[in-house]
Amino acid sequence: MQNFFVKSHGLGNDYIVLNQNELQFELTDKAIKTICDVHYGIGSDGILLKVPSYKAAFGLRILNPDGSEAEKSGNGLRIFAKYLYDLKFAKSSCFTIETPGGIVQAKIIEESNGKAHIIKVDMGKADFSSDSVPVKCNKKECIDEVLNLEYRDYEINCVSVGNPHCIILKDILDKKELLTFGPQIENNPIFPNRINVQFAKIISPDEVEILIWERGAGYTLASGSSACAVAAVLVKKGLVKPELNIKMAGGSLKIGIDDNWNIGMTGEVREIASGTLSRELIAGLTSR
Numbered sequence: 001m002q003n004f005f006v007k008s009h010g011l012g013n014d015y016i017v018l019n020q021n022e023l024q025f026e027l028t029d030k031a032i033k034t035i036c037d038v039h040y041g042i043g044s045d046g047i048l049l050k051v052p053s054y055k056a057a058f059g060l061r062i063l064n065p066d067g068s069e070a071e072k073s074g075n076g077l078r079i080f081a082k083y084l085y086d087l088k089f090a091k092s093s094c095f096t097i098e099t100p101g102g103i104v105q106a107k108i109i110e111e112s113n114g115k116a117h118i119i120k121v122d123m124g125k126a127d128f129s130s131d132s133v134p135v136k137c138n139k140k141e142c143i144d145e146v147l148n149l150e151y152r153d154y155e156i157n158c159v160s161v162g163n164p165h166c167i168i169l170k171d172i173l174d175k176k177e178l179l180t181f182g183p184q185i186e187n188n189p190i191f192p193n194r195i196n197v198q199f200a201k202i203i204s205p206d207e208v209e210i211l212i213w214e215r216g217a218g219y220t221l222a223s224g225s226s227a228c229a230v231a232a233v234l235v236k237k238g239l240v241k242p243e244l245n246i247k248m249a250g251g252s253l254k255i256g257i258d259d260n261w262n263i264g265m266t267g268e269v270r271e272i273a274s275g276t277l278s279r280e281l282i283a284g285l286t287s288r
Contacts, residue, residue, distance in 0.1 A: 012250025064216030074224015101162025182213025
């Protein structure tokens, strides 16, 4: 179906899924920004674009609402896996997806009314190397390093889970503080590719609460890759168990980390709406 879309959310983190082969227009920065705008488009935290892959069963591009592209998204991958399964692109409950951040495996754990409901994604390995994140740090790993901002200093911990993350441990989570300093951290010059930011508070050895500032999207109710990154850092520091719940404003995800730093993430996904982009909308996307 031409210009068909599905909008779904994972714990309040919502994405629009499009199929590159069905689009009758070029997905430019202008088109991405408009479609993601809640007033002029459908409104979402980003676009998931189904593309061909020669390395996995399916290919995925993850487009942020500012037009930039993400390497990987945990919630986005679960939403995309649901789309593939519900629309019968995937012929089994277990399949692979290629992203710019690597190949991941998705597994449908539970269905509801014949559609995927709870999905597990093997997110790959956590990589703490400063070069891999990347972060400009004079140490091999950027753990417990101090980041100097204009009005505040933060002790930061950096990791890549296919995309870059900066985790800051807090005794009290303050959304206003995140909204103030999140963009400053995201765009700090020590992060060549910018970075996702999380404030994390340990509730118990198997539960952590976080606030998320997502690169290219801003404050976000939930983020699968953020949950994975926080879990990896806290396990590395010996502060939590390797099987734990990450609590976010939109809900919780189950994260598991093995001895080789492979990360598994399990959580629910729900469809919001589906349909076709109108001719009037498309005309506006393609006009100069």
